Amino acid sequence: MPITASDGHSIICLAAALASAKSACKPLPFVGMSLVFRKFCRKREILQQIAESVGLAIGLLLAADADLLEIVTLSLYVSLSATSIACVLGLPLGAILAVTRFPGRGPVLVLINALMGLPPVVVGLIVYLQLSRSGPLGFLGLLYTPTAMIIAQTILIAPIVVALSRQVLEDLHLEYAEQFRSLALSARQTIQALLWDGRFALFTVALAGFGRAVAEVGAVMIVGGNIDHLTRVMTTAITLETSRGNLPLALALGIVLLALAMAVTAAVHGIRAGTAGHADA
Amino acid sequence: MPEHTDRNDATGTGARRIELRALAYDVAGTRLIDVPALTLRPTGTTVVMGPNGAGKSLLLRLMHGLIRPSAGEILVGGRPLSPRQCKAQALVFQKPVLLRRSTVANIDFVLKARGKDRSRSRSLLDRVDLAALADRPARRLSGGEQQRLAIARALATEPDTLFLDEPTASLDPESVQAIEGIVAAAARDGVRIIFVTHDVQQARRLADDVVFLSNGRVAEEASAAAFFNGPETDVARAYLSGHLDRLVET
Ligand SMILES: Nc1ncnc2c1ncn2[C@@H]1O[C@H](COP(=O)(O)OP(=O)(O)OP(=O)(O)O)[C@@H](O)[C@H]1O
Ligand SMILES: [Mg+2]
Numbered sequence: 001m002p003i004t005a006s007d008g009h010s011i012i013c014l015a016a017a018l019a020s021a022k023s024a025c026k027p028l029p030f031v032g033m034s035l036v037f038r039k040f041c042r043k044r045e046i047l048q049q050i051a052e053s054v055g056l057a058i059g060l061l062l063a064a065d066a067d068l069l070e071i072v073t074l075s076l077y078v079s080l081s082a083t084s085i086a087c088v089l090g091l092p093l094g095a096i097l098a099v100t101r102f103p104g105r106g107p108v109l110v111l112i113n114a115l116m117g118l119p120p121v122v123v124g125l126i127v128y129l130q131l132s133r134s135g136p137l138g139f140l141g142l143l144y145t146p147t148a149m150i151i152a153q154t155i156l157i158a159p160i161v162v163a164l165s166r167q168v169l170e171d172l173h174l175e176y177a178e179q180f181r182s183l184a185l186s187a188r189q190t191i192q193a194l195l196w197d198g199r200f201a202l203f204t205v206a207l208a209g210f211g212r213a214v215a216e217v218g219a220v221m222i223v224g225g226n227i228d229h230l231t232r233v234m235t236t237a238i239t240l241e242t243s244r245g246n247l248p249l250a251l252a253l254g255i256v257l258l259a260l261a262m263a264v265t266a267a268v269h270g271i272r273a274g275t276a277g278h279a280d281a
Numbered sequence: 282m283p284e285h286t287d288r289n290d291a292t293g294t295g296a297r298r299i300e301l302r303a304l305a306y307d308v309a310g311t312r313l314i315d316v317p318a319l320t321l322r323p324t325g326t327t328v329v330m331g332p333n334g335a336g337k338s339l340l341l342r343l344m345h346g347l348i349r350p351s352a353g354e355i356l357v358g359g360r361p362l363s364p365r366q367c368k369a370q371a372l373v374f375q376k377p378v379l380l381r382r383s384t385v386a387n388i389d390f391v392l393k394a395r396g397k398d399r400s401r402s403r404s405l406l407d408r409v410d411l412a413a414l415a416d417r418p419a420r421r422l423s424g425g426e427q428q429r430l431a432i433a434r435a436l437a438t439e440p441d442t443l444f445l446d447e448p449t450a451s452l453d454p455e456s457v458q459a460i461e462g463i464v465a466a467a468a469r470d471g472v473r474i475i476f477v478t479h480d481v482q483q484a485r486r487l488a489d490d491v492v493f494l495s496n497g498r499v500a501e502e503a504s505a506a507a508f509f510n511g512p513e514t515d516v517a518r519a520y521l522s523g524h525l526d527r528l529v530e531t
Contacts, residue, residue, distance in 0.1 A: 175378060176378060178342075178347055178378070179378040182345060182347060182372045183371075183391060184367065189394050193394075197380055197381045
């Protein structure tokens, strides 16, 4: 059964969980305690609670907890698949848009740029409507499967890949265009050469897409349903575990997600720095 | 006069004769190129000279089909310039644009794109003395090395006509000599050369014919011997003696 907790809902759940945990383990000793002191105690208890959860989370990470690993692996599988498909489709399309001029190109570019900001829940909803049993693609039986999640994330990030690669490759083409015309290259050869020569910048485009895919919760929640051992990924698990009050697992997953996000940023940074002093100069 | 000229004429390279007829190129109402009639020799080396902004680069790009004339026509071997004829030409740009790949990959790319024998890349690099740097990123080569690579890449297309736009500007004397050697060798192999330069001494060394441009117009067109011994126009005389500024003032 799909659990559709919104972000606001999960924050309220977090507060409620913290409050109930506090009252359960530490009844207040003095009735006549000042309000300031009581507030201080409360704060300290919450901090203690969080510290405990962080400790447990790190324990889960260090022990390579089976549930945790399963969730992280599925997350990576879904988001890396979506990124790969979005790149296979999106990079050539970006390249074609970069080198060709046709009537209506301007509006097409505006549309693709607008699609970059697609809300994940809307993508999830659209894919859900297609894949649900009464939908046009319902017969495929894909709803609540990792495949459905891959489809939704691919749709979510393909516009990012197309729009960003178009920008990168158009700049590159500006530099190469006359030389390529002098060499009498075909459009196909030009596009292939641009894709290869822009490979470092395009890798950062792919990373940007991956970063968005792995961090989104709305689309995978709707089409995946957050089913344990089947479609539960990091973001949906964090949402659920937080609302359940299982903070250690939620935090452990949060730490993995954060580390992943930082690794992506560091990789983008490293590639920029590396290419600036290297062959890209 | 080099002896190869006769040999090439004998093999019928007259089909490469470039004729410009009433050629004009305008940008925003300004006539940047205005050449009523000009015929370039089908063999050997034509040097194009003229001060900065005279229109030398524009003329090369027109003859290579990179830009379209606003009026007039360009005939190659008596026929209007066609994509096929452009493909038989190569242009070495004033600023070389190299791919973000290794030196040898820059050559391989052209050989593959043009369906040429890819085993030739090493011998082409040998020809421009870059074999030792084959695996270096092309964009980290020195200016002179990049120019040599750009020439090797142009030769990889096996052109019948090679345009070079100031390939030795800002290079040290040794690099200049190396490039002149490569170009002279290509000319001996039967490639027709059209070479833009500001360097009068270089023009003397390379030219069979000279076209002198000024303000987008052909001020003078003559064999090298005639041009250097007795330029007919004031502007060419002033340019050769290095006193163009004085002429402009008067
Ligand atoms: N696209 C353009 N728009 C406007 N003016 C142009 C354009 N291209 C060239 N020009 C002008 O045409 C003139 C000739 O330019 P060109 O580059 O052919 O000069 P050049 O003889 O090659 O000079 P240099 O020796 O400095 O390379 C210059 O005054 C230049 O500013
Ligand atoms: Mg120029």
